Amino acid sequence: MAQGQDGAALLRADALSLERGGRELFCGLSFTVRPGQLLQIEGPNGAGKTSLLRILAGLSRYGFGGRVHRQAPQLYLGHHPAVKALLTPRENLAWHVAGEGGHSDARIEAALEQVGLYGYEDVPSMTLSAGQHRRVNLARLYLSSAPLWLLDEPFTAIDKAGVAQLEQLLENHVQGGGAVILTSHQALQLTRLVEFIHLDAGLVA
Amino acid sequence: MWSFFHKLGSPPWLFGIAGSILRWLLPITLVALAVGLVWGLLFTHPDFRQGNSYRIIYIHVPAAVVALAGYYVMAIAGAVSLVWKMKMADVAMRACAPIGAALTFIALVTGSIWGKPTWGTWWVWDARITSMLILLFLYLGVVALYEAYDNKEAAGKACAVLSLVGTVNIPIIYKSVDWWYSLHQPASIRFTGGSTIDASMLYPLLLMIVAFYCLFTCCLLMNMRAELVEREARTNWVRKLARAGEARA
Amino acid sequence: MSPASRPPATSAFCLTLVRRQLTLAVRRPVDIGNPLLFFAMVVALFPLGLGPAPDKLADFAPGILWIIALLSSLLSSDTVFRSDFEDGSLEQLLLAPQPLYLSVLAYILAHWLITGALLALVSPLFAVMINLPSAAIPALVCALALGTAVLSLVGGIGAALTVGLKRGGMLISLLILPFYMPVLIFGSAAVRQAALGAPAAPYLAILGAMLCLAIALAPLAIAAGLRISVDA
Numbered sequence: 001m002a003q004g005q006d007g008a009a010l011l012r013a014d015a016l017s018l019e020r021g022g023r024e025l026f027c028g029l030s031f032t033v034r035p036g037q038l039l040q041i042e043g044p045n046g047a048g049k050t051s052l053l054r055i056l057a058g059l060s061r062y063g064f065g066g067r068v069h070r071q072a073p074q075l076y077l078g079h080h081p082a083v084k085a086l087l088t089p090r091e092n093l094a095w096h097v098a099g100e101g102g103h104s105d106a107r108i109e110a111a112l113e114q115v116g117l118y119g120y121e122d123v124p125s126m127t128l129s130a131g132q133h134r135r136v137n138l139a140r141l142y143l144s145s146a147p148l149w150l151l152d153e154p155f156t157a158i159d160k161a162g163v164a165q166l167e168q169l170l171e172n173h174v175q176g177g178g179a180v181i182l183t184s185h186q187a188l189q190l191t192r193l194v195e196f197i198h199l200d201a202g203l204v205a
Numbered sequence: 206m207w208s209f210f211h212k213l214g215s216p217p218w219l220f221g222i223a224g225s226i227l228r229w230l231l232p233i234t235l236v237a238l239a240v241g242l243v244w245g246l247l248f249t250h251p252d253f254r255q256g257n258s259y260r261i262i263y264i265h266v267p268a269a270v271v272a273l274a275g276y277y278v279m280a281i282a283g284a285v286s287l288v289w290k291m292k293m294a295d296v297a298m299r300a301c302a303p304i305g306a307a308l309t310f311i312a313l314v315t316g317s318i319w320g321k322p323t324w325g326t327w328w329v330w331d332a333r334i335t336s337m338l339i340l341l342f343l344y345l346g347v348v349a350l351y352e353a354y355d356n357k358e359a360a361g362k363a364c365a366v367l368s369l370v371g372t373v374n375i376p377i378i379y380k381s382v383d384w385w386y387s388l389h390q391p392a393s394i395r396f397t398g399g400s401t402i403d404a405s406m407l408y409p410l411l412l413m414i415v416a417f418y419c420l421f422t423c424c425l426l427m428n429m430r431a432e433l434v435e436r437e438a439r440t441n442w443v444r445k446l447a448r449a450g451e452a453r454a
Numbered sequence: 455m456s457p458a459s460r461p462p463a464t465s466a467f468c469l470t471l472v473r474r475q476l477t478l479a480v481r482r483p484v485d486i487g488n489p490l491l492f493f494a495m496v497v498a499l500f501p502l503g504l505g506p507a508p509d510k511l512a513d514f515a516p517g518i519l520w521i522i523a524l525l526s527s528l529l530s531s532d533t534v535f536r537s538d539f540e541d542g543s544l545e546q547l548l549l550a551p552q553p554l555y556l557s558v559l560a561y562i563l564a565h566w567l568i569t570g571a572l573l574a575l576v577s578p579l580f581a582v583m584i585n586l587p588s589a590a591i592p593a594l595v596c597a598l599a600l601g602t603a604v605l606s607l608v609g610g611i612g613a614a615l616t617v618g619l620k621r622g623g624m625l626i627s628l629l630i631l632p633f634y635m636p637v638l639i640f641g642s643a644a645v646r647q648a649a650l651g652a653p654a655a656p657y658l659a660i661l662g663a664m665l666c667l668a669i670a671l672a673p674l675a676i677a678a679g680l681r682i683s684v685d686a
Contacts, residue, residue, distance in 0.1 A: 339632045342631070343632055346629045350616070350629060353616070353622075354619065354686060359618070359683075359685055363686075366611075366615060366675050367615060369675070370611055373667075373671060374632070377667075378632065378633075378635055378636055381639045382639070385643070388643070
């Protein structure tokens with residue numbers, strides 16, 4: 001893991017505010033993310049969870065107030081799995097991590113095996129299910145060296161065993177000095193670790 | 206200095222200041238337009254070659270000049286909005302496009318009306334006319350792009366990029382069309398020669414150009430005020446304004 | 455989990471990107487064939503509309519070929535970023551540590567290779583169909599190769615600005631056709647001069663200058679447009 005020392009902030013949000021369609025979704029939202037934190041963004045539909053995550057990732061650049069200080073590399077996985085139907089899972093994953101570092105074929109294969117795609121490496125992705133697409137995407141987590149993960153609904157379309165495995169992975173990452181911010185409608189099993197950002201109240205609990 | 210910029214970013218302040226500018230600029234514009242038109246149309250000598258038909262320049266030339274200038278106003282507002290993320294620049298840019306399109310259209314129509322008696326044809330693929338036509342397309346493109354976006358903030362940024370691309374391209378387009386025309390120019394039509402203009406005809410023309418600039422500014426400010434109210438419809442200051450308006454009515 | 459690995463060199467990343475785009479195109483060859491088929495069909499329309507007289511066709515041939523090239527480039531430019539926008543790949547591209555300017559250039563290069571470059575290569579075939587003098591064919595290929603690269607870059611601006619919109623197809627033509635005009639003027643002039651036996655090099659040089667300018671500036675506008683589209 002590449003990580004800062006314990007206590008060094010990975011990301012700092014300063015007085016974030018967001019307005020959509022004339023309605024204020026949140027305002028004055030400030031928090032700091034440090035290594036070892038697992039933050040779940042909570043709120044009803046339309047509360048701005050995904051928007052907040054996109055602001056933190058730097059995909060949203062306009063239309064919000066406040067500042068985000070990114071002090072460590074981050075890995076953002078969005079709603080869409082970014083899997084090309086015409087490419088095989090191996091090619092898809094190789095492309096996904098191409099920006100981060102040169103990963104050998106063996107490592108990519110191992111990551112695909114980790115997410116349960118052993119034997120599917122070289123079939124065209126269009127024959128795979130939505131859950132398997134998501135798994136191709138999640139295989140990035142096994143290869144990434146970014147200390148901060150921003151995950152938007154990572155459990156969507158994943159089966160029970162997969163969810164448990166993913167939670168284990170998140171826990172390992174957090175305990176290894178990383179940090180995770182995620183949105184999910186599912187309650188995580190790792191409740192003792194999780195901290196919440198409640199968007200309906202605009203406060204960090 | 207900075208406080209001025211902050212104020213410029215505040216919709217109610219801008220709305221107010223635009224209103225007070227309009228209060229004296231609008232009468233000036235109307236007077237200038239009226240004086241310029243009457244002077245140009247009634248009190249100048251007819252041209253010895255073109256007779257009375259030349260008088261259309263008192264509409265045509267100012268419209269063309271201001272249409273071109275309007276594009277640069279729009280592009281500069283776009284640049285400001287992109288660089289300093291100033292929302293009011295967005296509003297100004299958005300307000301510019303339809304006015305500019307209308308002026309370009311007026312210039313084209315009056316030009317072709319002028320062309321009929323002068324060159325015997327409604328339309329010539331002359332460099333300047335073709336460039337004006339392309340300018341109209343550029344304006345309409347900005348309007349169309351703005352309307353296509355649901356998220357008006359993004360729409361403003363996208364239009365800003367488009368109008369900046371346009372500013373780089375307008376000189377290139379103009380020069381290429383100019384070159385293309387000189388290659389194909391039919392010898393029978395010549396109308397740039399003898400471009401000297403008598404002072405008695407020039408002064409009303411200058412007055413009309415100034416009047417059109419004022420008119421453009423007035424339309425821009427009015428459009429901006431409308432856009433501001435629409436954007437900020439849910440805020441307190443607009444509600445207060447609406448209530449005051451009702452009370453007056 | 456993994457040892458900290460350095461981000462790869464930008465050039466390697468861009469090469470990967472080009473290779474990926476080409477792989478995608480090769481796996482769906484219909485997308486490569488369609489613009490060419492379109493070109494062939496429209497070429498067939500012109501004699502039907504203008505009459506089959508060979509000398510008249512030869513007169514109009516440079517303009518005809520260039521206008522069709524313009525249209526086919528326009529039709530394909532809408533798709534440059536669309537599928538990547540829809541499946542989320544574009545977000546990942548924007549977040550990659552490599553400079554967006556160069557990745558965008560790689561995208562456009564891939565797009566040009568499978569549309570413009572290919573079109574330039576097969577254009578002699580169509581030129582013969584509408585009677586373009588054979589002396590003009592080298593100039594046609596060069597002009598199309600240079601010109602379509604400019605068209606791809608300019609089209610990319612339109613594509614980037616409209617990729618987030620549900621119905622971008624018609625809008626993109628409104629936005630970028632005005633910017634296509636200089637290319638049309640000098641591209642067809644080069645071919646016409648060559649057909650008359652005059653040197654086409656000056657016009658090709660101007661097209662080359664336009665290409666340099668487009669390479670320098672268009673990626674900036676495309677990158678800005680993509681950021682806006684992903685944000686909207």
